[in-house]
Amino acid sequence: MKRLYQIVFCLLLFMPAEVSSQSKTIRVKCQFISSSAEIAKQFKTLQFSIDAIASDSPADANGLFYAVIKENAPTFKVALVNASTYKIVYPRNGTVITPKYTENIVDIIIEPNQDKKIVEGLIGVKKNMEEMKRVLNAASSSATNQNEYLQARLDSIAVNLQNMYSLNDKELKSASDMLKGREEVFPSIDTTLGVYINSFYNLLESLSKNIPLAIQNINEARISINTALTICGNAYGELNRVHHTLSGDIKVYWKSEELAKNYDRITAIALHDVHENYWKRFTAIKTQLNRLMLKKEHEDAADKLKNWKEDYNYEExxxxxxxxxxxYQSLMTSLKSQSLLIKN
Known part of the structure; x- marks a missing residue:
């Protein structure tokens, strides 16, 4: 009998533990969106891969699908399969930051990229032609007639390419400058707004997690909350510092007063409606947390923090x-899809 117990014990010891081996999972609701009606028609048949535990691929006709990921996974990646004429433009590289709240829909923005290809192609052609002409000019004088003929042919090709897209030299130069400017400015717009939003989410999460624990371990809770407050405050400061400059950049590189005004509206929501309005509530909460450290005020402060979510309108x-x-995500879509080929 003792031998049987030993065998059973060994089997249990080396048997995979189902509970410990299975990580908790969450379902993240995602949606493909596009400003292109042609792409939107293909959502239901769109082939994509995802580095999650599971997903209900393909998406439905509205582009909706769920990604099942590990509960603590910070990101997951979505990639299009065999997509040659369009690509995921947001989030960058298809890397999705796991939302803080699973009821939020994650937008995956897909757009055609023809304008950029056209502009880059034309710029490349012109550069190559200029280099070829330079080489021809350096050739021996005995080949002068042949060189002149080749130069004329190269000029003709360049003209035909620009005529194909109804672009003159000035317009091509403008499109080239816009492309370069957008590639420099877009990450700043994306980062400053995105970092602020994520830091605010993290702050709310820290408050939700640590305030109930503060009564038992005030020091650890205060450190976590103060860290989240500092990060959010820094993100606010950076957005406040650069938003006027970025608004001007949108006018220059996107040639759109409408997009610039929309950016101004969204940053006003972040800086004023959200931050300045709610920071007073965070300051009041911090005051109560400080009171918890005082023996005489601990009980009263704990009582005032008991229903803090209702008292400070956490849901709002x-x-x-x-x-x-x-x-913010809608703005990023508009900035990405705005044409480079704008006639002067």
Whole structure:
């Protein structure tokens, strides 16, 4: 009998533990969106890969699908399969930051990239032709007639390419400058707004997690909350510092007063409606946390923090930041899809 117990014990010891081996998972709701009606028609048949535990690929006709990921996974990646004429333009490289709240829909923006290809192609052709002409000019004088003929042919090709897209030299130069400017400015617009929104989400999450624990371990809770407050405050400061400059850059490189005004509207929501409005609430919460450290005031402060979510309208704050995130993602879509080939 003892031998049987030993065998059973060994089997249990080396048997994979189902509970410990299975990580908790969450379902993240995602949606493909595009400003292109042609791409939108293909959502249901769109082939894509995803580095999650599972997904209900393909998406439905509205581009909706769910990604099942590990609960603590910070990101997951979506990639299009055999897509030659369009690509995921947001989030960058298809890398999705796991949303703080699973009820939020993650937008995956797909757009055609023809304008950029056209502009880059024309610029490349002109550079190559200029180099070829330079080489021809350096050739021996005995080949002068042949050189002149080749130069004329190269000029003709360049003219035909530009005529194909109805672009003169000035317009091509403008498109080239816009392309370069956008590639420099877009990451700043994306980062400053995106980092602020994520830091605000993290702050709300820190408050939700640590305030109930503060009564038992005030020091650890205060450190976590103060860290989140500092990060959010720094993100606010950076956005506040650069938003006027970036608004001007949108006018220059996107040639759109409408997009610049939309950016101004969204940053105003972030800086004023969200940050300045709600920071007073965070300051009040911090005051109560400080009172918890005082023996005489601990009980009263703990009582005032008991219903802090209701007292400080936590749900309103989460709704507002979720709205800001949707507006921000919509802006990123518009900036990415705006044509480079704008006639003067």
């Amino acid at each position: 704050m989460t709704d507002k930041i979720a709205y800001l995130e949707r507006e």
